Amino acid sequence: MDAKALPNDINLLKQxxxxxxxxxKNKDQRIGKLxxxxxxLLRQRYGRKSERLEDVDPALLLPFIQDYxxxxxxxxxxxxxxxxxxxxxTAKEKITYTRNKPKRKKLPENLPRDIIEYDLDExxxxxxxxxxxxxxxxxxKSEQLDYIPASLRVIEHVRFKYACKHCEQKVVxxxxxxxxxxKGIPAAGLLAHVVTSKYVxxxxxxxxxxxxxxxxxxxxxxxxxxxxxxxxxxLWPLYNLMGKEVLQSxxxxxxxxxxxxxxxxxxxxxxxxxxxxYCGDQNHPxxxxxxxxxxxxxxxxxxxxxxxxGYLQADAYAGYNFIFDDPVRNVIExxxxxxxxxxxxxxxxxxxxxxxxxxxxxxxxxxxxxxIKDLSAEQKKAVxxxxxxxxxxxxxxxxxxxxxxxxxxxxxxRQAINYALNGWDALCRYTQDGNLSIDNNVAERLxxxxxxxxxxxxxxxSDNGGRTAxxxxxxxxxxxxHGHNVxxxxxxxxxxxxxxxxxxxxxxxxxxxxxxx
Numbered sequence: 001m002d003a004k005a006l007p008n009d010i011n012l013l014k015q016x017x018x019x020x021x022x023x024x025k026n027k028d029q030r031i032g033k034l035x036x037x038x039x040x041l042l043r044q045r046y047g048r049k050s051e052r053l054e055d056v057d058p059a060l061l062l063p064f065i066q067d068y069x070x071x072x073x074x075x076x077x078x079x080x081x082x083x084x085x086x087x088x089x090t091a092k093e094k095i096t097y098t099r100n101k102p103k104r105k106k107l108p109e110n111l112p113r114d115i116i117e118y119d120l121d122e123x124x125x126x127x128x129x130x131x132x133x134x135x136x137x138x139x140x141k142s143e144q145l146d147y148i149p150a151s152l153r154v155i156e157h158v159r160f161k162y163a164c165k166h167c168e169q170k171v172v173x174x175x176x177x178x179x180x181x182x183k184g185i186p187a188a189g190l191l192a193h194v195v196t197s198k199y200v201x202x203x204x205x206x207x208x209x210x211x212x213x214x215x216x217x218x219x220x221x222x223x224x225x226x227x228x229x230x231x232x233x234x235l236w237p238l239y240n241l242m243g244k245e246v247l248q249s250x251x252x253x254x255x256x257x258x259x260x261x262x263x264x265x266x267x268x269x270x271x272x273x274x275x276x277x278y279c280g281d282q283n284h285p286x287x288x289x290x291x292x293x294x295x296x297x298x299x300x301x302x303x304x305x306x307x308x309x310g311y312l313q314a315d316a317y318a319g320y321n322f323i324f325d326d327p328v329r330n331v332i333e334x335x336x337x338x339x340x341x342x343x344x345x346x347x348x349x350x351x352x353x354x355x356x357x358x359x360x361x362x363x364x365x366x367x368x369x370x371x372i373k374d375l376s377a378e379q380k381k382a383v384x385x386x387x388x389x390x391x392x393x394x395x396x397x398x399x400x401x402x403x404x405x406x407x408x409x410x411x412x413x414r415q416a417i418n419y420a421l422n423g424w425d426a427l428c429r430y431t432q433d434g435n436l437s438i439d440n441n442v443a444e445r446l447x448x449x450x451x452x453x454x455x456x457x458x459x460x461x462s463d464n465g466g467r468t469a470x471x472x473x474x475x476x477x478x479x480x481x482h483g484h485n486v487x488x489x490x491x492x493x494x495x496x497x498x499x500x501x502x503x504x505x506x507x508x509x510x511x512x513x514x515x516x517x
Contacts (some may be wrong), residue, residue, distance in 0.1 A: 192490035293467035336440035343416035377434030
């Protein structure tokens with residue numbers, strides 16, 4: 001605007017300046033938010049994914065929190081001296097000796113061995129000094145590990161037929177054992193290999209197709225996709241049983257992540273579906289995945305319909321509120337301190353002093369958890385009540401007293417503060433029971449196989465493909481939870497489940513499974 005066009009009225013000029021200042025303030029806030037979102041996107045795309053608790057800059061901490069941390073450290077040292085922090089009798093032995101350098105591990109005894117012997121020529125078995133014959137006194141042995149590529153074999157089923165030569169009417173054929181996929185060519189071992197390759201090793205089927213071609217076997221990826229769906233149908237009763245078991249847990253940890261789903265009816269060809277994880281407690285040790293075509297509340301509502309009298313640990317997704325608001329079911333909400341910390345971590349460049357101070361508070365809570373990780377549930381509760389609860393009280397007082405001008409309503413740091421304050425009771429509830437966890441990391445870790453797989457197999461071919469993935473991820477991740485060789489477990493249960501009595505299906509659960517000899 002040309003200066004000559006400005007009005008001469010001072011009051012009008014003041015009003016215009018005030019409006020411009022307000023407009024600039026709004027733009028600055030918007031620019032700050034956009035910069036925050038851009039930094040988040042760049043970090044997700046190119047940056048380090050971990051959020052280490054050590055990432056706190058002491059120079060950015062407010063003086064009072066530095067003193068608070070110092071006092072906590074002194075108290076911890078005093079506790080160790082006086083023995084106020086009781087440990088279980090099975091505490092680890094304190095190492096007072098110097099460790100030797102690690103040696104090469106012995107190769108497993110169960111591996112087949114090819115023996116290659118090296119001997120002297122007859123002319124070399126004569127002593128150079130006296131001419132007498134040398135006597136063998138021993139041998140030096142060394143081992144190498146060799147690799148033999150996976151091999152395929154053909155299992156030929158021969159069903160003998162019998163007929164009556166007298167009347168030439170009756171013909172009887174011996175029954176064949178039920179197969180995982182009737183009239184299909186894959187045996188249990190091949191099916192287990194395909195499932196393990198895709199859902200554990202994250203190999204897309206086109207790569208597996210190439211691997212088979214090196215064995216001169218032509219198996220199309222579409223064929224293997226059908227096999228995976230067949231395995232999911234076959235294992236659905238076991239998947240369903242695991243889901244029912246998880247719903248008996250005292251605590252369920254849940255999380256979800258997005259997956260692309262092919263949809264030929266859309267211009268973009270894909271849409272966004274969701275995979276959910278429901279992780280059972282130690283008495284119901286199964287990791288159950290569920291697929292839904294979207295993130296509406298119908299997904300968790302359907303899966304958790306019969307869950308009651310327990311704890312549900314998740315993020316603050318509003319889709320779970322229907323569970324917590326039902327007084328009959330009495331499901332108690334637990335929130336995740338790692339999730340709350342992430343909100344502050346993401347604002348460390350926009351509001352460095354406040355965010356680093358908040359992270360320092362949360363680190364104090366995790367320091368307590370580190371101390372008590374080997375204690376019993378009752379001991380954990382006692383220490384949390386003594387140490388964590390006072391920290392939480394002081395932390396909340398600090399959050400409540402943050403001046404308005406330091407954290408404006410729409411700023412990322414204010415959103416982080418509000419997230420913590422709005423869910424404060426659910427964030428602190430873990431201190432009331434030693435069986436509860438400070439965070440939901442167990443569920444978030446079970447989303448990693450999905451994230452890795454997404455980068456390889458890219459998308460699901462349909463909603464049915466999502467259902468197949470949920471079932472097979474459940475079986476494989478539950479087997480891994482119990483330390484099983486996933487291929488061995490899969491091969492055995494795929495071969496057995498068709499003829500296994502329904503009332504003994506629990507025998508195939510990974511915590512109760514014993515391989516059939």
